[in-house]
Amino acid sequence: MRTTLAGALAAGIVLGAASRGRCESGHGTIAFAAVGVGLGSGGIAEVVSLDVHRGGLVTIARWSRVEEFEIFGPSPAETDNDYGVLVGKSSRSGHHVTSAAVGLALVKSVRRGELVERGWFGDSYRRLERVTVGLPIDLKATANAGPVGLGADIFGDINPNGFFWGAALTIQFGKMR
Numbered sequence: 001m002r003t004t005l006a007g008a009l010a011a012g013i014v015l016g017a018a019s020r021g022r023c024e025s026g027h028g029t030i031a032f033a034a035v036g037v038g039l040g041s042g043g044i045a046e047v048v049s050l051d052v053h054r055g056g057l058v059t060i061a062r063w064s065r066v067e068e069f070e071i072f073g074p075s076p077a078e079t080d081n082d083y084g085v086l087v088g089k090s091s092r093s094g095h096h097v098t099s100a101a102v103g104l105a106l107v108k109s110v111r112r113g114e115l116v117e118r119g120w121f122g123d124s125y126r127r128l129e130r131v132t133v134g135l136p137i138d139l140k141a142t143a144n145a146g147p148v149g150l151g152a153d154i155f156g157d158i159n160p161n162g163f164f165w166g167a168a169l170t171i172q173f174g175k176m177r
Contacts, residue, residue: 029054030097032174034140036153038167042078043069045166047153051099051140058090058099060138064155066164072121079110080164082157084136097142097149097176107134107159134159144176 031052038045049062062084068077088101113126134157142151149172156165 030092030175030177032142032149032172032176034142034151034153034170034172036151036168036170038153038169040066040166041164042066042080045155045168047155047166047168047170049138049153051172053090053092053097053099056089056091058086058088058101060084060086060088060099060101060103062086062105062136062138062155064136064157064166066166070122074112074123074125076110076112076125076127078112080157080162081108082106082134082136082159083108084134084157086136086138088138095144095177097140097144097151099138099140101138103136103138105134105136105157105159107132107157107161109161130161132159132161140170142170142172142176144172147176148173149176 034049034051036047045066047064049060052059065081067079070077082105084103084105086101086103088099090099109130111128113128115123115125117124137156139154140151142149151170151172153170154167
């Protein structure tokens, strides 16, 4: 119940904030692929997306991952992956594109179970994999120059197994204007 309420609140905030932005429907369709790396709730964050902006709307196909960063830490590393489709609002002005979107995602998480073996460079645990459905959230800002852009992506996923988030610096390729 808490997860559902948190998801509904987050979706309302994201879409409400996006609707206050300037949405210019006079622009044509743009589409680009984005790849980024940064930090997240579990350590290292990665995101790959395909964004299609048409007027004031954006559709995003996204894969994101947050993974523990442990060089000599326990095994397996705890990770969260989501594979989602999101829809939201976008705004474009000259060389800048911003968007806010929510959607539906398949979430795969890896956690550590019971201890299997103690080791010199970290302990080994039983690998626990969980798969569920989540509510992905994506906030993005891009500055572009022709077919290449640089940006920032703040993303997260609310699901029954928990919540994860990440913030990544991204590079985009495609039709940016």
